[in-house]
Amino acid sequence: MNAGLIFAAEATTAENNPLLNMSIFLAFVAVTMFVVIRASKNNKSAADYYTGGRSFTGSQNGMAIAGDYLSAASFLGITGAIALSGYDGFLYSIGFLVAWLVALLLVAELMRNTGKFTMADVLSFRLHQRPVRLAAAISTLVVCFFYLLAQMAGAGGLVSLLLGISDKLGQSLVVAVVGVLMVVYVLVGGMKGTTWVQIIKAGLLIAGAAIMTVWVLALNGFDLSHLLAQAQQISTTLPEKAYDALVPGHKYGANPLDFISLGLALVLGTAGLPHVLMRFYTVPTAKEARKSVVWAIWLIGIFYLFTLVLGFGALVLVGPDAIAKAPGGVNSAAPLLALHLGGPILMGIVSAIAFATILAVVAGLTITAATSFAHDIYANVIKRGTVTPNAEVKIARRTVLVIGFLAIAGGIGVQGQNIAFLVALAFAVAASANLPTIIYSLYWRGFRTRGALWSMYGGLASSIILIALSPVVSGTPTSMIPDANFAIFPLNNPGIVSIPLAFALGILGSILPGGKKENSWIAAEMDVRSLTGHGAEKEVHH
Amino acid sequence: MSTEDIPQKEHHRIDYPAFEATPKFVELKKRHRSFVIPVLIAAMLWYLLYVILATYASAWMATPVIGVINIGLIMGLLQFVTTFGVTSWYVSYANKKLDPLAAELRHELEAKQKAGVA
Numbered sequence: 229m230n231a232g233l234i235f236a237a238e239a240t241t242a243e244n245n246p247l248l249n250m251s252i253f254l255a256f257v258a259v260t261m262f263v264v265i266r267a268s269k270n271n272k273s274a275a276d277y278y279t280g281g282r283s284f285t286g287s288q289n290g291m292a293i294a295g296d297y298l299s300a301a302s303f304l305g306i307t308g309a310i311a312l313s314g315y316d317g318f319l320y321s322i323g324f325l326v327a328w329l330v331a332l333l334l335v336a337e338l339m340r341n342t343g344k345f346t347m348a349d350v351l352s353f354r355l356h357q358r359p360v361r362l363a364a365a366i367s368t369l370v371v372c373f374f375y376l377l378a379q380m381a382g383a384g385g386l387v388s389l390l391l392g393i394s395d396k397l398g399q400s401l402v403v404a405v406v407g408v409l410m411v412v413y414v415l416v417g418g419m420k421g422t423t424w425v426q427i428i429k430a431g432l433l434i435a436g437a438a439i440m441t442v443w444v445l446a447l448n449g450f451d452l453s454h455l456l457a458q459a460q461q462i463s464t465t466l467p468e469k470a471y472d473a474l475v476p477g478h479k480y481g482a483n484p485l486d487f488i489s490l491g492l493a494l495v496l497g498t499a500g501l502p503h504v505l506m507r508f509y510t511v512p513t514a515k516e517a518r519k520s521v522v523w524a525i526w527l528i529g530i531f532y533l534f535t536l537v538l539g540f541g542a543l544v545l546v547g548p549d550a551i552a553k554a555p556g557g558v559n560s561a562a563p564l565l566a567l568h569l570g571g572p573i574l575m576g577i578v579s580a581i582a583f584a585t586i587l588a589v590v591a592g593l594t595i596t597a598a599t600s601f602a603h604d605i606y607a608n609v610i611k612r613g614t615v616t617p618n619a620e621v622k623i624a625r626r627t628v629l630v631i632g633f634l635a636i637a638g639g640i641g642v643q644g645q646n647i648a649f650l651v652a653l654a655f656a657v658a659a660s661a662n663l664p665t666i667i668y669s670l671y672w673r674g675f676r677t678r679g680a681l682w683s684m685y686g687g688l689a690s691s692i693i694l695i696a697l698s699p700v701v702s703g704t705p706t707s708m709i710p711d712a713n714f715a716i717f718p719l720n721n722p723g724i725v726s727i728p729l730a731f732a733l734g735i736l737g738s739i740l741p742g743g744k745k746e747n748s749w750i751a752a753e754m755d756v757r758s759l760t761g762h763g764a765e766k767e768v769h770h
Numbered sequence: 771m772s773t774e775d776i777p778q779k780e781h782h783r784i785d786y787p788a789f790e791a792t793p794k795f796v797e798l799k800k801r802h803r804s805f806v807i808p809v810l811i812a813a814m815l816w817y818l819l820y821v822i823l824a825t826y827a828s829a830w831m832a833t834p835v836i837g838v839i840n841i842g843l844i845m846g847l848l849q850f851v852t853t854f855g856v857t858s859w860y861v862s863y864a865n866k867k868l869d870p871l872a873a874e875l876r877h878e879l880e881a882k883q884k885a886g887v888a
Binding site: 257267316318319322326329330453460475476477484485488494524526531532533671748752759762764 | 784795799805807818824826831837839849854855857861875876877880
């Protein structure tokens with residue numbers, strides 16, 4: 229086993245071919261750019277730009293949702309987490325999957341029937357437009373920003389591993405290239421182009437993971453328990469920090485409440501992620517929105533089952549030591565496994581897929597944030613709905629440039645910082661600030677504007693304040709600011725406090741006396757339309 | 771309430787509060803909610819139970835069942851099975867019980883709207 233470890237560690241530097249990785253990645257960019265430019269020909273109206281003319285089929289949109297959702301954190305992060313922490317990495321992936329039941333059962337179809345372009349369309353449907361829309365847009369922008377920052381920083385970290393660029397300037401350059409590509413995709417292709425990038429990426433990612441999974445299984449005589457037994461044997465005989473990879477508790481065992489808090493955020497956050505919700509508007513009907521989620525659940529679920537095999541495969545074939553010591557650490561498990569299996573070419577393909585993953589996810593976040601700013605804040609809050617759709621799209625395009633600039637600056641700024649918590653924080657904010665109001669406005673007639681504002685601002689503020697006061701930010705050697713200590717909140721994820729708080733604030737704000745009266749006529753309209761699909765936004769025909 | 775707060779004015783020809791009280795719509799709403807709410811609550815509790823067992827009862831989860839396959843692995847894989855199962859169950863329920871009724875009501879509403887415009 230030791231010989232194997234040394235071999236793997238040496239192989240990283242000797243066999244990894246940055247030029248090959250780069251050219252495979254450039255081929256992906258060339259193909260997607262071609263598709264994006266072709267797709268952009270019909271981008272005329274606001275509905276075209278924001279929703280791709282609502283003309284995608286359920287299966288296409290399901291692929292795109294998987295492409296949007298399976299970020300680098302899922303592919304590299306979960307494979308690595310299983311390779312280094314065994315069962316606990318698997319535990320993490322399950323929350324991401326089960327979460328889709330909330331989207332499927334409660335949200336997707338009713339949202340598609342009542343909204344137009346953004347999450348705020350639905351939340352402000354029957355409440356007082358401007359304050360609710362503003363709150364929903366702010367929370368959309370915050371979630372997108374955290375998520376975007378995490379992805380951009382991930383891009384910087386990935387290059388050190390995949391392209392052999394380890395100096396600060398080189399990494400900053402790569403972050404800038406990712407940012408510029410993302411802006412070009414979104415400016416040129418709008419939602420249609422972005423969707424195609426996500427579809428292509430999802431296809432590549434799932435196919436790549438499938439090939440590696442079959443390969444790992446083949447090496448184990450297609451006997452999963454053989455692979456698991458080896459993983460158990462290696463993990464229980466590690467020279468230091470031996471543990472059982474098949475038993476939960478290695479990573480989260482020390483603070484169980486912390487994982488429960490994270491698990492709540494994961495399972496309730498997905499259905500409140502604005503870039504996921506916006507995808508429901510790209511299909512013509514609620515039934516297609518349902519089909520999208522069904523496709524997404526199957527694709528995402530099967531993908532996580534692949535990562536289970538890949539993670540244990542990396543643990544057995546590459547070894548925890550080689551992974552931990554490789555540049556990129558835990559994130560290097562999947563690329564190193566590819567190198568072990570198929571040599572530099574497979575590693576190049578997997579590396580390019582990882583990059584494609586980041587590109588597709590940041591493009592989806594950017595168009596969501598830009599749409600929310602232009603449609604919610606500019607057109608409806610500032611201009612009170614007096615803007616022409618063309619002027620609105622113009623603002624959206626300018627916003628894309630601003631977001632691109634912020635993402636590049638932020639991505640360079642946070643380099644080397646430990647910001648892996650940002651994705652989990654984005655889920656916590658989505659679960660606290662967005663989900664309660666989404667559910668209440670669709671299912672509870674007594675819900676009122678004040679409840680929505682209390683819940684959204686309360687959920688947003690409590691999750692951010694709690695994370696600022698947590699060990700993630702200060703007080704431990706691995707914190708963002710290791711030298712200070714103001715961590716008075718003991719958990720790494722705020723969900724267990726902020727989610728129930730936001731649900732409670734929504735109820736309190738609605739039932740306590742005072743506050744504005746609501747229009748019961750519109751509430752009835754929303755109810756009827758959400759379930760029947762009457763008056764839902766139609767597909768654009770060219 | 772100011773006029774700017776009223777969205778989708780073109781649909782206001784239909785008396786939505788009256789339509790909402792029609793037996794067919796009440797039935798559609800009942801069918802939808804009586805499925806999605808209990809099923810989702812059950813799925814969430816099942817997930818929560820799994821997470822609590824995995825974090826607080828990891829020793830029990832380590833109990834081997836077949837070879838190296840332990841309770842924890844089986845429980846984890848069961849989460850996949852139940853997620854896929856609930857998804858398929860909902861799709862068949864919606865196809866049979868929700869979609870036909872929703873389509874019928876939608877056609878009624880469209881006819882009403884046409885009549886209102888004319």
